[in-house]
Amino acid sequence: MIEAADKKREQILDKALTRFAHFGINKTTMNEIADDLAISKPSLYYYFPDKISLAVAVAGKIFDEFFRRLNSIKENAGSTKNALFAIIELRKEYFEKYYMLHLTESTTELNINNESFRKLMEESREKEKTSIQEVFTKDESLSQFPAEPIADLYLDSIMGLGMFLMAKQTKQLLPETKGLEEVIAKQKALTEIFLDGLANRA
C-alpha cells in the first residue's frame, strides 16, 4: 500500500513542521515528533532515514507552497510593479511564518555543510531568480535589455537590503515594533526607483 505510506509521510511532515516552526529544528527532537504522532521512534525512522532528511523534506514542502503562491502572483498581477510588490509581501509572510527555521540566512539551523539542504536552497534561489526574470520579461516596455542579469541584480539588492536592515535592527536595543515594516517599505521604495531606472534606459 504505497498510498497509505505516502499519507503517513505527510502526517509526519505536518507535525514536524509545527514543531520546527515553533521551536526550530535543533530544539526539536525526533522523540518529540514521534510522541506527537503517538508512534515509536523506529516507526519515524521507517519513513525518514534521518533527521536531516525530515527537515529537508519539511523545508521542501514550504518552498513548494511558496512557489505556488509566487507563480500565482506572477500570472495574475497587473503591472510589473504590482507583481514585485506582491512578491515582497509574500516573502515577508513566509519569513514571519517560518522564522524559526532560518530558511533565509544560513547561519545556525540545518548545518550548511549538509549537501541536500544546500542543494535545496540553491535550487530555490535559482527558481526565485527565474520567476523574477519572467516578471521582467513579461513587461514589454523592458524588453530591450537582457532580463537575467537585471533579475539577478534586483533580487540580490532586495535580499541584501532585507538582510542588512534586519541585522541592523537586531543589534539595536531600541524598540523594534515596526521592524519588518521598515524593511518592506524600503524594499518597495528601492523597487520603484529600480523600475524607474530601467524605464529611463529603455
Add this chain to the structure above:
Amino acid sequence: MIEAADKKREQILDKALTRFAHFGINKTTMNEIADDLAISKPSLYYYFPDKISLAVAVAGKIFDEFFRRLNSIKENAGSTKNALFAIIELRKEYFEKYYMLHLTESTTELNINNESFRKLMEESREKEKTSIQEVFTKDESLSQFPAEPIADLYLDSIMGLGMFLMAKQTKQLLPETKGLEEVIAKQKALTEIFLDGLANRA
C-alpha cells in the same frame, strides 16, 4: 609635557593598528603591543585605560582617515555617478585593508555591547549617510526630492548588497578569486540604475 604624551599615544596607536590589521584585535595581546614598542605593559596602561579604549581609538583613527578621503572625493569628483563610484572603490580599499578588524559587520571582534564602540560605529554610519546626502544635494538635477531618505535608501541598498554577496560567497566552496570584484560590479550597476531611476522622476 602634553605634547610628548600625545606623540607617544600616536606611536602606540600605530603599532597597535599594525598588529590589529594583521591578526585581529582578539588575537593581539597587550603584552605584544608593549613589546613592539619596547615598553612595559603598565606604561601602555598609562596611556590607555584598557584594551577596548585602545581598539576604539585605533578604529577612530581609521575612520578619520576614511572620511578625509571621502570628503576629498565628494569635493573633487565631477559627476554624481563618478563620486558614488569612487566611494564604492574607497569602501572596497578600506574593507580589504582593515578586513581583520571586522569594522563592517558587528559579529565577532570588539564586543558589540561595548558602549563607546557602538557609538563610534553609529556616528560613522551617520557621517557617511550625510556625505552621500551631500553628493545627491550637489546634483542640481536631483534637487526636487528630499535628499535624506534617498541617501538613506541608497546607502542601505549598497551596504546590504555588499554584505549579502559577501555572505553568499563565504558559504560557497567555489573559487572566490574574483570575490570582491563581483560585489563592486553589482554595486556600481545598482548605482547606475538608481541614478537613472531618480533622473526619470525628476
Add this chain to the structure above:
DNA sequence: ATTTGACTAATTAATTCAAAAAGTCAAAAG
C-alpha cells in the same frame, strides 16, 4: 509491509581546571 522495546553511537551541554591574558599597584627614575 509496518511497528516497537531495548539497545548503541554520536552529539551536545555542563564542569573543571590550567594557561594566558587583562589589568593593578606600590615603588622607582627622570
Add this chain to the structure above:
DNA sequence: CTTTTGACTTTTTGAATTAATTAGTCAAAT
C-alpha cells in the same frame, strides 16, 4: 610632577573530562 616598571592579582579563554541527551539501529513481533 610625569612617566616607567617589576611583581603581583583577577579575569578570561580554551582544552580536557565527564554526564546527559539525542540520534540512529536492530532483532523480534504484528
